[in-house]
Amino acid sequence: MASKKPAPVKADAPARKGRSATSYDVALRAGVSQSAVSRHFKPGASVSPETRARVIKAARELDYIPNALARSLITRRSNLVAVLISNLTNLYYPEVLSELSQQFVSKGMRILLFTVPHEEDIDQVVSQVWQYQVDGVIAATRLSLEHIMEFERRGIPLVLFNRTLKEKAVNAVVCDQIEGARDLVSRLAATGHQRFGIISGPKDSVVGQERTRGARARILELGLREPLIVPGEYDYQSGVRGMRELIDAKGKAPDAIICGNDIMAIGCVDAARHEFGLDVPGALSIAGFDGVEPATWLSYQLTTLRQPVQKMAHSAVDMLVSLIGNEQDSPEKRVFSAVLIEGKTARLQQPPQ
Amino acid sequence: MASKKPAPVKADAPARKGRSATSYDVALRAGVSQSAVSRHFKPGASVSPETRARVIKAARELDYIPNALARSLITRRSNLVAVLISNLTNLYYPEVLSELSQQFVSKGMRILLFTVPHEEDIDQVVSQVWQYQVDGVIAATRLSLEHIMEFERRGIPLVLFNRTLKEKAVNAVVCDQIEGARDLVSRLAATGHQRFGIISGPKDSVVGQERTRGARARILELGLREPLIVPGEYDYQSGVRGMRELIDAKGKAPDAIICGNDIMAIGCVDAARHEFGLDVPGALSIAGFDGVEPATWLSYQLTTLRQPVQKMAHSAVDMLVSLIGNEQDSPEKRVFSAVLIEGKTARLQQPPQ
């Protein structure tokens, strides 16, 4: 029988069966010390060409790859970033995630993905985040004040994406929804729209509420009548239902409908055209927010306020990375402006006299 | 002014400044050994109610959370799963990712996300995967034989999602594209379609090629004329361009167009209707693959072959998890059938005599 104590490693081959080679194995094979191997993988380390060559050779022969987990343990940097995202079926988020991903790879960081299907689950999710010693967090989810405080307490840099907190200043990259919504209303009012309807986002969506609030405020400012507001859940069916409700509501039907996001706007357009036979934008103007891809499709060519997702993602990653390096100083909020895409679902040009 | 230096740590607090509490800190505070703390967090461990109480108390007071990285180092299980995904802007993938994510959380595993924007980048991406000691990999990307062999060599369980390899049996969850494509053609032929056009997926997409091949084979089998095949890239514009090319091609225009995925089909429908004023499905039938959400929108109600994404994701996760537990035995391929959604962009019913 083989002795119970670990057999003296054979000169060649990675010692323990099934396991992958370690830096120690490589050192053994290259005839150098383990630290020499380690150094070799560190960028600006001092190592003679000769040793380097031997290490490279041995490493290649053994298929050696450094263990990032072990490294993180000692360096206290995991190069892992948590991305919390609500609802990937939301169409807006995949774009965000995709951009974030690209940016992070270019910084040499890996994404630990946490999807939050239901708001209730957020607690559980957040508690999972700590365990993996992520260097930072980007959250595109609703986050409670307590959670944010906890991040701060644990010293984990956090950047909110398209979210802010009323109660507390916090690092965030956002798009000015109110400004956008006001512009939109102004433009619509300038071309004669008078009766506004709004299909709003869910109550717990700050972004959605801002869009609604901004639009409503401007409507009233302009002396137009109180808009009819019906609730939605950011999905296509909400747009369809919203349209029905606005039509069914007593009083004259609106001549302009502002939807909390593009998908609802698309549902709204479809319902208007296919269910009610309305001419959009002839009889009714409809606009959305986000600027997702389907909004550009020929069937819609939606009038919408496009968020500069790419810029925002870039900015968020930059912010997080610089936060990770340095001490946390005062929170910063980067605000981007939405861009009005005129599209063809709203009358925004003066009719020729 | 408040002093700049961090206040001297209280006797209680975790010792080293800025660092989070370790099991050792908890042990100290609870007056037990470090291993007792470790045991406490292990499910079926033997620990007296009294010590347990003290550990819980101390842990809570110190905000202690176990370090998953350190744990993984010794247990050789990271509970990390790599998900390789091509192109999140593809609309089909976010659905997949979303489902995978849900399933993995329920198994207590975390997702390390790797997006592969360009096929060329795959090498770099794959090499990143190893470092983090993931327990397994789900790949919804094109993967070369070498890569797959490398996974095998390193003993990392791999499940391909909607992909297979001709050269080698490999664990995979797929949807039978050929069967689906054949069915679709049969149905179309049964209602009198004779001249087929195909807008195919990109050359390097196995799924796309299968769809095209399956359709073409059945078309020829039925004695119909060789279909006109134009290439596409799975995006909306490809559908639009494809439509144009099919119209421009010499010979009579097709009366049925099969597109490599829904998004191209949508582009194709839009081009047909808005650019060429064609009646779809009256003058021209158009069908796609995948069953993504926009396909259901009122403007389209696309005829399509829906992939059972949820079932497939569920199955893939199950497969991977059981692979992780046990030794790798012979590769398994799980094949699902697509479901034909009749929709309203193709004539699939016999006109009433």
Next chain:
DNA sequence: TTGTAGGCGTTATCAT
């Protein structure tokens, strides 16, 4: 430039 040795935070083994 190179090697030795200690430590990162945890789990596992083995006495007690």
Next chain:
DNA sequence: ATGATAACGCCTACAA
């Protein structure tokens, strides 16, 4: 049931 003690694979002074 509990506590030493040895890994796990790596990085990093420090000494040579």
